[in-house]
Amino acid sequence: MSETTLAAQPGTGSASAWAVARRRFGRDPVALVSLTVVVAMVLAASLGPSLWTFSHTDITPDLSQPPSAAHPFGTDTLGHDMLALVLRGLRQSLAIAFMVALPATLLGVAGGVVAGFRGGLVDNLIMRLVDLILTIPSMALASFLGSRLRGVGISTFTLSMVLAALLWTSMARLVRGISLSIRQELYIDAAILMGASHPRIMARHVLPNVLDQVIVSITLLVGTAVLSESGLSFLGFGIRPPDTSLGLLVSNAKDSAMTRPWTFYFPGLAIIVFVLAINFLGESLRRALNPHRVTNDHLDRRRRRPRADRLQPRPSRLQPRPSRRRPGAGAAAAVPVDRSTAVGVEAAEAVLADPPPLLEIDQLSVEFPAERVRAVDQLSLRLAPGEVVALVGESGSGKTMTVSAVVGLLPVGARLSGRVRFQGRDLTALDYDQWRAIRGSQISIILQDPMTSLNPVLTVFRHFHETMQALSEGRVAEAEVRQRAVELMRAVGITRAEDRLHQYPHELSGGMRQRVVIALAIVSRPQLIIADEPTTALDVTVQARVLDSLDQARASVGAAMVFITHDLALVAGLVDRVLVMKDGRLVEAAPVDDIFARPQHPYTQTLLSKVPRLRAGTAEPAVDHD
Amino acid sequence: MTEPLLVVEGLTKHFWTHRPFQRRSVIHALCGASFAMTAGQTLGVVGESGSGKTTLLRTVLGLHQPTAGTVVFAGQSVDHTKRSSQRAFWRRVGVVFQDPFSSLDPRMTVSDILREPLSVAQAPGPVEPALREALDEVQLPTTALRRFPHEFSGGQRQRIAIARALMLKPELIFLDEPVSSLDVTIQAEILELLNDIQRQTQTALVFVSHDLAVVSETCDRVLVMFGGQIVEAGPTAQVVGQPRHPYTQELLASVPTPDPPAERARIRRRRQLFAGEQERTWSLPECPAPL
Numbered sequence: 001m002s003e004t005t006l007a008a009q010p011g012t013g014s015a016s017a018w019a020v021a022r023r024r025f026g027r028d029p030v031a032l033v034s035l036t037v038v039v040a041m042v043l044a045a046s047l048g049p050s051l052w053t054f055s056h057t058d059i060t061p062d063l064s065q066p067p068s069a070a071h072p073f074g075t076d077t078l079g080h081d082m083l084a085l086v087l088r089g090l091r092q093s094l095a096i097a098f099m100v101a102l103p104a105t106l107l108g109v110a111g112g113v114v115a116g117f118r119g120g121l122v123d124n125l126i127m128r129l130v131d132l133i134l135t136i137p138s139m140a141l142a143s144f145l146g147s148r149l150r151g152v153g154i155s156t157f158t159l160s161m162v163l164a165a166l167l168w169t170s171m172a173r174l175v176r177g178i179s180l181s182i183r184q185e186l187y188i189d190a191a192i193l194m195g196a197s198h199p200r201i202m203a204r205h206v207l208p209n210v211l212d213q214v215i216v217s218i219t220l221l222v223g224t225a226v227l228s229e230s231g232l233s234f235l236g237f238g239i240r241p242p243d244t245s246l247g248l249l250v251s252n253a254k255d256s257a258m259t260r261p262w263t264f265y266f267p268g269l270a271i272i273v274f275v276l277a278i279n280f281l282g283e284s285l286r287r288a289l290n291p292h293r294v295t296n297d298h299l300d301r302r303r304r305r306p307r308a309d310r311l312q313p314r315p316s317r318l319q320p321r322p323s324r325r326r327p328g329a330g331a332a333a334a335v336p337v338d339r340s341t342a343v344g345v346e347a348a349e350a351v352l353a354d355p356p357p358l359l360e361i362d363q364l365s366v367e368f369p370a371e372r373v374r375a376v377d378q379l380s381l382r383l384a385p386g387e388v389v390a391l392v393g394e395s396g397s398g399k400t401m402t403v404s405a406v407v408g409l410l411p412v413g414a415r416l417s418g419r420v421r422f423q424g425r426d427l428t429a430l431d432y433d434q435w436r437a438i439r440g441s442q443i444s445i446i447l448q449d450p451m452t453s454l455n456p457v458l459t460v461f462r463h464f465h466e467t468m469q470a471l472s473e474g475r476v477a478e479a480e481v482r483q484r485a486v487e488l489m490r491a492v493g494i495t496r497a498e499d500r501l502h503q504y505p506h507e508l509s510g511g512m513r514q515r516v517v518i519a520l521a522i523v524s525r526p527q528l529i530i531a532d533e534p535t536t537a538l539d540v541t542v543q544a545r546v547l548d549s550l551d552q553a554r555a556s557v558g559a560a561m562v563f564i565t566h567d568l569a570l571v572a573g574l575v576d577r578v579l580v581m582k583d584g585r586l587v588e589a590a591p592v593d594d595i596f597a598r599p600q601h602p603y604t605q606t607l608l609s610k611v612p613r614l615r616a617g618t619a620e621p622a623v624d625h626d
Numbered sequence: 627m628t629e630p631l632l633v634v635e636g637l638t639k640h641f642w643t644h645r646p647f648q649r650r651s652v653i654h655a656l657c658g659a660s661f662a663m664t665a666g667q668t669l670g671v672v673g674e675s676g677s678g679k680t681t682l683l684r685t686v687l688g689l690h691q692p693t694a695g696t697v698v699f700a701g702q703s704v705d706h707t708k709r710s711s712q713r714a715f716w717r718r719v720g721v722v723f724q725d726p727f728s729s730l731d732p733r734m735t736v737s738d739i740l741r742e743p744l745s746v747a748q749a750p751g752p753v754e755p756a757l758r759e760a761l762d763e764v765q766l767p768t769t770a771l772r773r774f775p776h777e778f779s780g781g782q783r784q785r786i787a788i789a790r791a792l793m794l795k796p797e798l799i800f801l802d803e804p805v806s807s808l809d810v811t812i813q814a815e816i817l818e819l820l821n822d823i824q825r826q827t828q829t830a831l832v833f834v835s836h837d838l839a840v841v842s843e844t845c846d847r848v849l850v851m852f853g854g855q856i857v858e859a860g861p862t863a864q865v866v867g868q869p870r871h872p873y874t875q876e877l878l879a880s881v882p883t884p885d886p887p888a889e890r891a892r893i894r895r896r897r898q899l900f901a902g903e904q905e906r907t908w909s910l911p912e913c914p915a916p917l
């Protein structure tokens with residue numbers, strides 16, 4: 001078994017999550033541009049004033065000059081060089097932003113982690129304080145303080161502390177939320193059971209796990225701080241002359257925006273560019289640090305389903321260079337050419353064969369060119385009407401990919417080749433509307449987790465209603481839905497079906513939910529049911545009941561079924577034929593009695609030997625005993 | 627009879643629901659559970675979800691504060707209201723959880739994960755050999771030390787979790803559904819590993835699972851739980867061979883057999899035994915009121 005050998009994925013090596021994030025960040029053009037802009041502006045603000053010819057206090061004889069070679073940003077009415085002013089303003093604004101962001105982050109993270117981890121009274125106290133601060137209009141408070149200190153002029157430091165005291169709350173709320181969910185993780189329980197102290201757990205386990213989110217929100221905080229400072233200075237409550245800031249510069253120039261636009265637009269532009277760049281930087285960091293963005297985003301509407309007709313070899317940017325392909329991957333492109341004759345012969349045979357197959361998979365391959373992975377490798381199978389087969393294999397053996405290809409639900413980036421025929425019709429070239437006529441009506445799918453396959457905001461009745469409306473493409477009388485739903489629910493062994501109709505998925509037990517899914521799957525009297533590990537999330541006793549329901553439901557409509565599982569024992573009494581898959585290939589296919597009595601392939605033998613068995617006594621002692 | 631390692635007496639855990647504007651109601655998650663086990667023994671706890679088996683384990687460990695009842699470990703009473711008493715108990719037991727994806731801190735390397743019990747307990751002695759020994763015990767190469775949990779499969783992660791539980795050479799390991807999220811092949815390997823470790827170190831095991839077949843492969847004795855109560859207890863052979871309680875009988879009748887004719891017969895008989903209806907015909911005694 002490969003279980004004990006460490007098979008690191010190519011390309012990832014022993015990279016930490018941080019290294020992965022760094023690499024992803026490096027590949028993101030938005031990230032690089034925004035980072036460059038931010039770094040350039042920080043450098044300009046810190047080094048610029050000392051490098052530039054003029055200082056912000058210098059008064060030149062050139063009054064109100066438009067931009068020129070000597071004064072690239074022009075001069076103001078007093079003869080100050082605008083570039084010098086903007087550099088100085090940027091420096092002061094960024095200094096304030098930094099002085100705001102640092103204490104606000106420290107306070108917010110500490111408060112949030114403690115509140116989220118400790119919970120109870122501590123959480124209540126901290127969060128009520130946060131609520132209290134959020135009720136204070138921050139601009140009003142800051143301007144009030146500024147006006148009280150008008151005589152002396154508010155110092156940069158005081159202004160920063162006031163803003164920090166107001167802005168830490170958003171960070172605290174965010175961090176508390178993440179800490180609350182981390183508190184539920186089992187590694188926290190494990191640390192508690194080692195006897196680790198609470199400060200240790202917060203420092204070693206909670207803090208590192210909130211850090212990526214914190215980094216993202218620091219960028220947003222800096223942006224907010226720059227804007228707040230600008231706003232306050234604009235209103236006259238922030239930095240005072242002769243010193244300057246971006247907000248103050250904009251404020252001074254607001255009356256001359258039309259006559260001397262350069263005094264107004266350059267500082268304004270500096271604010272906009274910096275805040276935009278830092279927000280984009282935050283967004284890029286979020287993308288880079290969020291592991292869920294790595295592969296397939298199921299909500300991405302722009303994604304395209306793979307279809308066979310796109311697989312004809314043609315020069316395309318999307319196809320990998322031949323040199324980077326795995327050996328053997330190139331064969332996929334060649335298959336359609338070879339098949340033109342081979343398929344015809346087989347199809348003829350299929351017509352002569354009795355009965356004609358319901359589902360016919362011929363040389364099906366599913367590849368992920370980007371990851372250089374072949375999930376399904378030249379798989380062929382035939383399913384007679386009403387036949388029940390099990391597709392057995394470990395996770396990663398390609399069983400789910402096989403049925404995803406059959407129902408046209410392959411993830412983005414998958415390439416399909418080969419042929420899938422359902423009732424003699426080629427399924428690989430269908431578009432979305434054509435699929436709608438097949439999925440859910442002629443082919444039903446039951447997935448592993450009934451909690452995610454039912455909509456949590458719809459009652460059981462609504463689920464049936466929606467399903468029946470989708471099938472009939474029009475209005476269906478509620479009484480009719482009610483009658484049919486109760487009938488189907490009784491058929492799958494749901495007691496008190498009338499009462500359950502008005503319950504929501506979360507009010508049902510796991511077994512009950514899965515039975516509802518099964519009942520929904522047979523509403524349309526499908527020809528084929530695909531059940532993908534339908535009982536894996538369930539207890540043994542519930543599993544037995546749900547399997548019973550599934551078997552009876554299937555038999556009642558006479559559908560064929562493909563049952564996917566990793567547990568051979570589960571299907572022994574349920575199916576006609578067993579197909580064993582390993583690494584994308586079919587290694588053995590035989591009638592159920594043969595495969596258990598005389599497994600041919602060594603892998604099948606291994607699988608069989610691993611099945612958990614009742615150790616003491618015979619196979620069915622419980623019933624014999626009674 | 628040797629001195630018992632763990633004695634649990636009348637352990638009870640009630641949870642109160644808090645919903646605004648509604649009367650608080652009590653959930654009897656665990657009702658007066660009592661059992662004892664000796665050093666080196668393996669005890670299985672079987673039941674469906676909601677039967678209280680995980681609550682039992684978490685209450686014995688003190689992750690839930692017990693409502694009533696006592697826990698005595700190696701002759702010493704464990705007082706879950708006192709941190710020092712708890713720590714002394716935790717120092718001598720190991721824990722492996724169900725979900726190997728949530729039980730390892732994603733930001734720590736395997737080396738950090740395995741070091742943590744040692745550093746928290748301030749265990750004396752060199753650390754490096756202890757790490758290598760622990761990895762060896764769970765059959766992972768030492769190159770694993772530098773890696774992060776996300777680089778491992780579910781089975782490998784569970785091995786790391788077992789290695790962590792073994793770091794302080796515990797006298798008793800609690801396992802909460804350690805294989806139920808794994809494929810059968812991986813499941814068999816982990817069970818084999820646990821059996822090997824148990825044989826070599828003579829560590830006692832408390833093995834919680836919903837699958838009687840899995841438990842019967844590892845444990846000498848079995849507790850069957852239902853509705854927060856222990857409904858049947860005894861040596862595995864006896865419970866599997868001559869189940870007395872109807873729930874145990876249902877559990878046994880639910881275990882699939884890798885033999886098609888026998889399996890078809892089992893399904894037929896199970897259907898007769900529990901003909902169509904989903905409600906159980908027997909009921910449990912009332913849970914005693916909280917003290």
